[in-house]
């Protein structure tokens with residue numbers, strides 16, 4: 508499917524960071540409605556920062572992100588599993604039902620229509636029959652399926668997923684991939700941080716390769732070249748973690764930064 512939709516997110520020279528220190532630099536690009544976009548890069552490349560930045564959980568140090576008329580509340584966001592408290596005393600049904608809070612509020616019980624939606628979501632992730640199980644008793648893969656079911660119930664047009672297939676078996680990973688491509692067929696916008704490049708090549712038409720800077724952003728075949736992958740590793744390795752805030756944040760031109768910063772960071776690393 509092509510990216511012919513109207514813009515859903517527009518990045519204008521966006522720099523994100525922690526304590527005034529930039530973590531992801533100078534992002535320029537457009538995510539279109541209906542895109543299925545993979546965000547890839549080595550460990551520490553800034554994939555989580557990128558997703559957290561979209562939902563406003565990381566400070567903008569420069570540039571701007573245009574949400575194109577939506578608010579963060581319109582997005583569904585599935586953070587890395589480590590951030591979910593699996594010891595919270597809630598069963599699978601009620602956990603998945605929290606995906607409907609935006610429509611129902613926290614205290615209203617789900618009606619027949621919502622119950623059907625919850626049952627359908629559980630079926631799509633093969634968790635039918637697990638409704639009464641406390642989430643703390645689920646395996647890692649089952650918990651990830653439950654998180655996907657909750658995201659299905661949210662019914663958002665833009666869905667962000669951080670490492671959704673990390674630490675799950677191949678079958679679960681393939682099932683979750685099928686849910687993501689299903690969202691794509693429904694013309695939802697899906698952005699997922701992923702490590703498995705084979706999966707990305709197989710299922711994701713578009714890719715952003717991050718190494719603190721955007722190394723490449725476009726069609727997956729053009730982005731995931733051996734040269735770009737080597738370059739992304741070099742850039743992340745050369746990045747000095749205690750470097751000062753970027754002098755040109757918010758002032759410099761929108762293009763050409765990847766090279767400038769790669770050079771600067773190699774100097775940092777060599778110093």
Ligand SMILES: Nc1ncnc2c1ncn2[C@@H]1O[C@H](COP(=O)(O)OP(=O)(O)OP(=O)(O)O)[C@@H](O)[C@H]1O
Nearest residue numbers: 525530548549550551552553554555556557700748
């Ligand atoms: N809360 C935080 N406070 C300070 N620095 C942070 C914070 N979260 C991430 N960072 C730093 O930002 C940089 C990018 O990290 P991020 O987690 O976004 O990378 P990633 O590509 O998602 O990595 P991984 O593949 O290992 O999950 C790293 O140097 C990391 O240490």
